[in-house]
Amino acid sequence: MGSSKIDFFHVLYNSKETGTKARFGVITTSHSKIETPVFMPVGTAGAIKAVENRELEEFDTRIILANTYHLYLRPGIDILSLAGGLHNFMNWKSSILTDSGGFQVFSLSGLKKVRDEGVEFASHLDGSRHLLTPEKAIDVQRIIGSDIMMSLDECLPNPSDRRTVEKSIRRTFDWEKRCLQHFKLTENKYGFPQYLFAITQGGTFKDLRQRSIEDLSELDFHGNAIGGLAVGEPVDVMYELVNFSTDLLPFEKPRYLMGVGTPVDLLECVDRGIDMFDCVLPTRNARHGRLFTSRGEINIRNSKFSTDFRLIDDEYSTYVSQNFSFAYIRHLFMAKEILGMQLASVHNLGFYLKLMEKIRESIRENRFKEFKMNFIEKYKSKDFNN
Amino acid sequence: MGSSKIDFFHVLYNSKETGTKARFGVITTSHSKIETPVFMPVGTAGAIKAVENRELEEFDTRIILANTYHLYLRPGIDILSLAGGLHNFMNWKSSILTDSGGFQVFSLSGLKKVRDEGVEFASHLDGSRHLLTPEKAIDVQRIIGSDIMMSLDECLPNPSDRRTVEKSIRRTFDWEKRCLQHFKLTENKYGFPQYLFAITQGGTFKDLRQRSIEDLSELDFHGNAIGGLAVGEPVDVMYELVNFSTDLLPFEKPRYLMGVGTPVDLLECVDRGIDMFDCVLPTRNARHGRLFTSRGEINIRNSKFSTDFRLIDDEYSTYVSQNFSFAYIRHLFMAKEILGMQLASVHNLGFYLKLMEKIRESIRENRFKEFKMNFIEKYKSKDFNN
Numbered sequence: 001m002g003s004s005k006i007d008f009f010h011v012l013y014n015s016k017e018t019g020t021k022a023r024f025g026v027i028t029t030s031h032s033k034i035e036t037p038v039f040m041p042v043g044t045a046g047a048i049k050a051v052e053n054r055e056l057e058e059f060d061t062r063i064i065l066a067n068t069y070h071l072y073l074r075p076g077i078d079i080l081s082l083a084g085g086l087h088n089f090m091n092w093k094s095s096i097l098t099d100s101g102g103f104q105v106f107s108l109s110g111l112k113k114v115r116d117e118g119v120e121f122a123s124h125l126d127g128s129r130h131l132l133t134p135e136k137a138i139d140v141q142r143i144i145g146s147d148i149m150m151s152l153d154e155c156l157p158n159p160s161d162r163r164t165v166e167k168s169i170r171r172t173f174d175w176e177k178r179c180l181q182h183f184k185l186t187e188n189k190y191g192f193p194q195y196l197f198a199i200t201q202g203g204t205f206k207d208l209r210q211r212s213i214e215d216l217s218e219l220d221f222h223g224n225a226i227g228g229l230a231v232g233e234p235v236d237v238m239y240e241l242v243n244f245s246t247d248l249l250p251f252e253k254p255r256y257l258m259g260v261g262t263p264v265d266l267l268e269c270v271d272r273g274i275d276m277f278d279c280v281l282p283t284r285n286a287r288h289g290r291l292f293t294s295r296g297e298i299n300i301r302n303s304k305f306s307t308d309f310r311l312i313d314d315e316y317s318t319y320v321s322q323n324f325s326f327a328y329i330r331h332l333f334m335a336k337e338i339l340g341m342q343l344a345s346v347h348n349l350g351f352y353l354k355l356m357e358k359i360r361e362s363i364r365e366n367r368f369k370e371f372k373m374n375f376i377e378k379y380k381s382k383d384f385n386n
Numbered sequence: 387m388g389s390s391k392i393d394f395f396h397v398l399y400n401s402k403e404t405g406t407k408a409r410f411g412v413i414t415t416s417h418s419k420i421e422t423p424v425f426m427p428v429g430t431a432g433a434i435k436a437v438e439n440r441e442l443e444e445f446d447t448r449i450i451l452a453n454t455y456h457l458y459l460r461p462g463i464d465i466l467s468l469a470g471g472l473h474n475f476m477n478w479k480s481s482i483l484t485d486s487g488g489f490q491v492f493s494l495s496g497l498k499k500v501r502d503e504g505v506e507f508a509s510h511l512d513g514s515r516h517l518l519t520p521e522k523a524i525d526v527q528r529i530i531g532s533d534i535m536m537s538l539d540e541c542l543p544n545p546s547d548r549r550t551v552e553k554s555i556r557r558t559f560d561w562e563k564r565c566l567q568h569f570k571l572t573e574n575k576y577g578f579p580q581y582l583f584a585i586t587q588g589g590t591f592k593d594l595r596q597r598s599i600e601d602l603s604e605l606d607f608h609g610n611a612i613g614g615l616a617v618g619e620p621v622d623v624m625y626e627l628v629n630f631s632t633d634l635l636p637f638e639k640p641r642y643l644m645g646v647g648t649p650v651d652l653l654e655c656v657d658r659g660i661d662m663f664d665c666v667l668p669t670r671n672a673r674h675g676r677l678f679t680s681r682g683e684i685n686i687r688n689s690k691f692s693t694d695f696r697l698i699d700d701e702y703s704t705y706v707s708q709n710f711s712f713a714y715i716r717h718l719f720m721a722k723e724i725l726g727m728q729l730a731s732v733h734n735l736g737f738y739l740k741l742m743e744k745i746r747e748s749i750r751e752n753r754f755k756e757f758k759m760n761f762i763e764k765y766k767s768k769d770f771n772n
Contacts (some may be wrong), residue, residue, distance in 0.1 A: 045718075045721040050725060054705065074717070078715075089717075306461070309469055327465065328432075331475075333401055334461070335432075335461075337435065338727060339435065342438065
């Protein structure tokens with residue numbers, strides 16, 4: 001396992017600029033080479049909402065995220081097993097990361113009962129009862145056949161008091177150790193290796209974050225995630241906790257900040273040493289007519305766009321921004337055409353993926369800080385008059 | 387106008403088989419060469435529902451249909467005029483045919499008042515009052531800038547009694563003459579020629595159909611449509627009226643059967659001499675999980691598809707049928723993923739367009755009757771076990 005870990009991730013380049021922990025690396029799975037920092041589009045139920053696989057390939061998506069909780073409930077592990085795993089089922093050629101299911105159990109399902117063994121929950125679809133244990137989380141992800149699996153952690157509401165968080169990180173540590181143990185006792189089902197990440201927790205308490213990181217770093221995981229952030233705390237607190245965490249997390253393993261974030265968040269957290277991100281923002285906002293552009297996020301329904309026949313963005317070009325005007329996309333949303341959601345989703349994901357590409361390039365060329373400053377200045381200008 | 391008419395359409399090949407009026411031809415606009423028989427995907431509001439332009443290009447779509455009524459109400463002619471017409475607005479490079487708006491006025495809008503001048507109606511969107519006259523129908527289509535425009539006709543509910551239909555075809559004749567006159571008095575707005583079709587009516591009364599055809603055929607339209615069919619009459623009645631009509635319609639002008647139909651309808655009506663079709667069926671059915679395949683139309687939600695991991699169709703291949711299984715598409719529909727509607731729409735339109743391509747090929751090779759028979763036999767078998 002030691003050697004596969006070394007092959008799994010390499011930091012290839014550390015920015016030589018002062019005042020940044022930004023780094024360029026590569027994760028290698030049997031499905032793809034993933035250059036980091038990377039943003040992973042979210043494909044909750046085995047589909048990126050409103051975006052086709054070939055469109056993801058078009059902007060060189062090397063890894064997507066899928067949700068174990070959703071896939072476990074529908075189509076279910078029997079079908080996924082018969083299909084030969086999720087890659088086959090959805091015909092996705094590149095890598096897949098799955099979460100453990102924990103986050104959705106804690107946020108979506110009803111009638112949760114948490115005990116040391118695991119968490120009992122009722123499906124949000126049909127109320128059926130299920131027990132998610134650390135071992136079960138691994139078993140299900142073995143059947144899904146994701147390239148990178150996540151350990152089961154306890155997800156607390158924010159804010160949670162110190163005593164609750166302290167108790168929770170002990171349980172999380174116990175669950176994750178069991179995940180790792182079960183991971184080592186089981187094998188991949190489809191002939192390619194799977195990797196397992198730990199999730200560090202600790203709420204907004206630095207010393208508890210430190211304890212969680214120190215406990216988990218000892219163990220033989222392939223990567224480390226920071227969980228429990230971007231759940232309502234102020235953005236400056238989030239940045240500070242990320243910065244604090246990356247100072248403690250091992251250098252030689254990928255660092256994944258779960259569920260983050262806006263384009264500015266990505267830049268701020270790359271700056272603080274994060275390698276991997278996922279977020280529903282680009283696709284969810286797209287479905288609500290909110291488009292990301294280099295000059296800020298816009299609400300395409302705004303009437304000022306009704307006669308704006310310029311193409312959407314000249315700098316972060318996608319199929320959409322190269323072919324369609326503000327006015328046309330606005331019309332699609334006003335007319336409630338599904339195509340509006342599709343084009344906005346393709347555009348937003350394309351924007352995110354191209355942003356990450358530019359970030360990686362700027363790190364390799366020791367101009368990340370400059371790139372970040374220029375991007376944020378333009379992005380916050382919201383200047384659509386030139 | 388005479389010479390442009392000759393350039394506009396040519397019958398290039400008549401099937402030499404006995405018992406068919408199937409013919410292969412070409413319509414030439416300044417945007418595309420359209421081989422006939424052709425099926426035109428319906429882009430009601432300036433967008434084919436859930437399908438991107440590049441996907442239409444992928445299966446060589448040379449012409450789409452857009453609805454004047456919808457575009458007139460939203461985005462409205464001011465925006466379409468500023469955009470430089472619908473081609474520019476939606477960035478569609480090939481041809482566009484627009485209906486006159488009449489059909490939707492009669493079927494969708496409220497508070498209709500029909501008089502000789504035109505039809506007054508209330509928008510189904512906001513209740514605003516509008517008057518659609520033959521002249522207005524042309525003016526709006528001039529602003530839309532479609533390649534082929536349709537004349538304004540009166541659309542009756544089915545069934546309508548003989549006296550109502552007789553009165554209506556007189557009004558339709560009068561309106562269409564006014565359309566033609568106004569067409570000749572006005573010019574295209576965007577530097578490319580537009581063409582104008584007549585619509586023949588007559589309900590289910592052969593002698594009234596004959597009168598409508600004879601009246602309108604005298605006039606200098608570029609093509610003729612058969613309207614008022616596929617509105618609830620038995621399919622055999624429809625086929626018989628199509629057959630009757632094509633015997634009377636001029637040979638040298640394209641014949642367009644409006645709003646038809648199923649794959650079998652297309653074959654039956656090509657057989658009876660139709661050159662052009664449009665129908666919402668492939669896209670509408672797709673959004674409801676109904677997929678067209680060479681072995682019949684299926685409801686992908688059917689549980690028998692839940693573990694059917696075969697690709698959807700080996701014969702009418704599209705991006706979708708080449709890449710995704712019955713089971714995966716079913717999962718997308720069960721999980722209410724927008725992507726399900728997208729992939730089903732791409733698949734169904736691809737199926738229709740490829741069917742038309744095979745039809746044209748079979749006509750040129752004098753094996754249309756055989757192709758038709760084989761297609762229908764397999765299509766009606768609904769045999770998904772081999």
